Amino acid sequence: MSSLLTPEKLVDALSLGALYALIAVGYTMVYGIIRLINFAHGEVFMLGAFWALLIVGMDEPTGVNIFVALVPSMLMCAAVGMNVDWTTYLPLRRRLPRSDALSILSLGLLGIGAIFYKLTGDAAHVWYSDGAHTAIGWGVIGLLPIVIFALALGEKLEWLGRSLGRVASDRLSALITAIGMSLILQTLAQLIWGAEPRAFPEASLPAFLNESVFSIFGARVAGKELVIWVAAIVIMVLLQLLVTRTKIGTAMRACSMDQKTAALMGISVDSVIAFTFVIGSAMAAIAGVLYAVKVGGSISFRMGYYQGLIAFAAAVLGGIGNIKGAMLGGVLIGFVQGFSGGGNFSLPFVVMILVLLIMPRGILGEPQATRA
Amino acid sequence: MLRLEDVHVHYGKIHALKGISLEVPEGKIVTIIGANGAGKSTTLQTISGLLRPTSGTITYDGQRIDLMAPSDIVKTGLCHTPEGRRIFPELTVDENLSMGAYLRSDKGGIETDRKRAFQWFPILEERRTQHGGTLSGGEQQMLAIARSMMGRPKLLMLDEPSLGLAPIIVQQIFEIIAMLNREEGLTILLVEQNASLALRTADRGYVYETGVVIMEDDASALAKNEQVREAYLGSA
Ligand SMILES: Nc1ncnc2c1ncn2[C@@H]1O[C@H](COP(=O)(O)OP(=O)(O)O)[C@@H](O)[C@H]1O
Numbered sequence: 001m002s003s004l005l006t007p008e009k010l011v012d013a014l015s016l017g018a019l020y021a022l023i024a025v026g027y028t029m030v031y032g033i034i035r036l037i038n039f040a041h042g043e044v045f046m047l048g049a050f051w052a053l054l055i056v057g058m059d060e061p062t063g064v065n066i067f068v069a070l071v072p073s074m075l076m077c078a079a080v081g082m083n084v085d086w087t088t089y090l091p092l093r094r095r096l097p098r099s100d101a102l103s104i105l106s107l108g109l110l111g112i113g114a115i116f117y118k119l120t121g122d123a124a125h126v127w128y129s130d131g132a133h134t135a136i137g138w139g140v141i142g143l144l145p146i147v148i149f150a151l152a153l154g155e156k157l158e159w160l161g162r163s164l165g166r167v168a169s170d171r172l173s174a175l176i177t178a179i180g181m182s183l184i185l186q187t188l189a190q191l192i193w194g195a196e197p198r199a200f201p202e203a204s205l206p207a208f209l210n211e212s213v214f215s216i217f218g219a220r221v222a223g224k225e226l227v228i229w230v231a232a233i234v235i236m237v238l239l240q241l242l243v244t245r246t247k248i249g250t251a252m253r254a255c256s257m258d259q260k261t262a263a264l265m266g267i268s269v270d271s272v273i274a275f276t277f278v279i280g281s282a283m284a285a286i287a288g289v290l291y292a293v294k295v296g297g298s299i300s301f302r303m304g305y306y307q308g309l310i311a312f313a314a315a316v317l318g319g320i321g322n323i324k325g326a327m328l329g330g331v332l333i334g335f336v337q338g339f340s341g342g343g344n345f346s347l348p349f350v351v352m353i354l355v356l357l358i359m360p361r362g363i364l365g366e367p368q369a370t371r372a
Numbered sequence: 373m374l375r376l377e378d379v380h381v382h383y384g385k386i387h388a389l390k391g392i393s394l395e396v397p398e399g400k401i402v403t404i405i406g407a408n409g410a411g412k413s414t415t416l417q418t419i420s421g422l423l424r425p426t427s428g429t430i431t432y433d434g435q436r437i438d439l440m441a442p443s444d445i446v447k448t449g450l451c452h453t454p455e456g457r458r459i460f461p462e463l464t465v466d467e468n469l470s471m472g473a474y475l476r477s478d479k480g481g482i483e484t485d486r487k488r489a490f491q492w493f494p495i496l497e498e499r500r501t502q503h504g505g506t507l508s509g510g511e512q513q514m515l516a517i518a519r520s521m522m523g524r525p526k527l528l529m530l531d532e533p534s535l536g537l538a539p540i541i542v543q544q545i546f547e548i549i550a551m552l553n554r555e556e557g558l559t560i561l562l563v564e565q566n567a568s569l570a571l572r573t574a575d576r577g578y579v580y581e582t583g584v585v586i587m588e589d590d591a592s593a594l595a596k597n598e599q600v601r602e603a604y605l606g607s608a
């Protein structure tokens with residue numbers, strides 16, 4: 001037991017928990033307002049690390065400090081998040097005619113993405129050693145004929161349209177489009193930056209990050225761990241203030257309860273949704289940079305896939321849609337990962353399923369608010 | 373000041389409004405009465421921009437509003453209190469009122485209007501910090517009206533404010549509605565299933581039947597009309 005619960009693992013668990021909480025909140029805020037799991041959120045986390053890496057120098061160090069690079073990285077990720085919404089989810093929400101085309105397009109791109117994975121030589125070993133990824137990729141592609149079938153018949157055959165077409169045009173389209181967006185961003189990152197994991201150059205990292213600053217229970221805490229803890233706490237407090245005390249935060253809550261009535265108040269619902277993406281994405285950028293600082297050499301196109309899904313599990317077990325739940329779930333999953341020695345991809349989901357068996361809506365999830 | 377001309381609205385294949393034309397003059401109370409499913413709520417939702425007419429025009433203060441976004445329509449001074457009150461259940465009474473004033477930034481004016489709302493509905497002041505979802509039906513209707521008034525509208529559209537409420541509460545709410553019109557000069561478009569109450573309150577009335585206007589007259593004349601009495605006032 002003593003090797004399971006070491007102080008070093010506690011430090012690790014706290015940091016991972018803080019990072020997962022930062023990501024999980026982004027999933028949960030977007031879900032709360034548009035009832036959609038934004039699977040591309042993990043990729044925004046990944047891009048956060050990459051934007052910062054570009055600024056501090058991918059091959060040659062530019063001499064820029066990582067904390068200076070953090071700000072433009074947040075802005076870039078905010079822009080990416082907002083554009084994912086505008087180009088992809090907004091047409092689905094409005095049921096614009098082009099949204100069906102978009103879902104099909106994203107499926108097509110998924111297929112192309114999968115083929116690229118197979119063809120890009122330096123990624124081959126990644127692809128073959130990665131069973132889960134393969135299964136998901138092909139599984140999604142397998143849905144393609146079903147969706148095309150449903151969309152084609154939805155209009156013409158009422159009886160089939162009811163069962164297939166409606167599902168395809170609402171929930172399933174949104175889900176597939178979100179997964180598609182995620183894989184498209186992954187594939188693009190891999191095409192542009194390759195498959196080999198990278199790290200921030202030493203020159204960009206202030207010395208104190210790797211020096212121990214103090215110790216708890218005999219475990220020395222490095223500066224980077226402390227930075228992660230403080231950043232997470234400060235951001236969470238600010239977020240809580242934003243959501244509960246400001247006008248835009250109250251509007252976010254109003255929109256998550258009843259968008260039509262929010263519109264009748266003069267609230268521009270699409271702007272509030274865009275704002276939600278901006279906040280969640282900026283937080284994901286911070287998490288991405290800090291994660292790459294903590295786990296050196298981890299910056300790769302797949303980092304968002306793994307860490308994003310783990311944070312998604314955290315958001316779900318905390319009660320999807322509930323911000324405090326996401327924080328709690330993040331810390332919990334951080335402890336699971338930290339104390340199990342990290343690197344175990346299935347354990348968070350086992351824990352998530354166990355929690356959901358007892359509390360089907362997650363720890364802090366409430367029965368769905370009455371939405372007439 | 374508000375005018376609909378030959379407005380058609382579809383829900384997919386359902387033709388809900390089949391050429392509605394109506395007019396709400398400034399300072400008046402106009403009511404739309406008609407059976408359940410006649411298209412009354414659809415009319416209000418189309419005016420406030422939640423639904424798009426398939427054809428026809430809506431003008432307000434001489435401005436075409438039928439292509440505007442709901443939030444821009446609110447800016448013109450038109451406010452819609454929806455059917456079923458639609459209070460934000462997990463926002464407090466105060467927060468609900470603040471959302472009604474979402475487009476305003478004059479802090480002082482907003483606080484003055486909050487006090488004004490509490491004068492009309494003193495019970496809301498007692499409930500300020502309570503979640504909207506915990507209020508009774510009557511309190512929620514009061515909050516819905518108060519919330520709409522926080523935006524200082526020039527024209528208020530009320531969709532079935534009496535729905536499901538005890539007669540004494542209904543009377544209280546209609547007194548406030550009449551007062552808002554009389555003392556604040558508020559123009560009101562009132563949708564009601566309780567036709568006798570609506571015709572007593574309004575200046576003018578429109579009678580709907582399955583998406584068309586079948587009658588239009590002064591409210592007092594409609595109240596005396598045999599056909600209306602038989603169909604909507606429960607007496608021959
Ligand atoms: N969201 C909707 N989808 C499809 N049909 C609708 C919808 N809302 C209303 N309708 C139909 O439109 C017609 C008018 O409804 P509505 O405007 O709500 O009537 P009223 O308010 O007069 O009771 C009804 O036949 C109703 O079934």
Ligand SMILES: [Mg+2]
Pocket residue numbers: 409412413414455
């Ligand atoms: Mg109605």
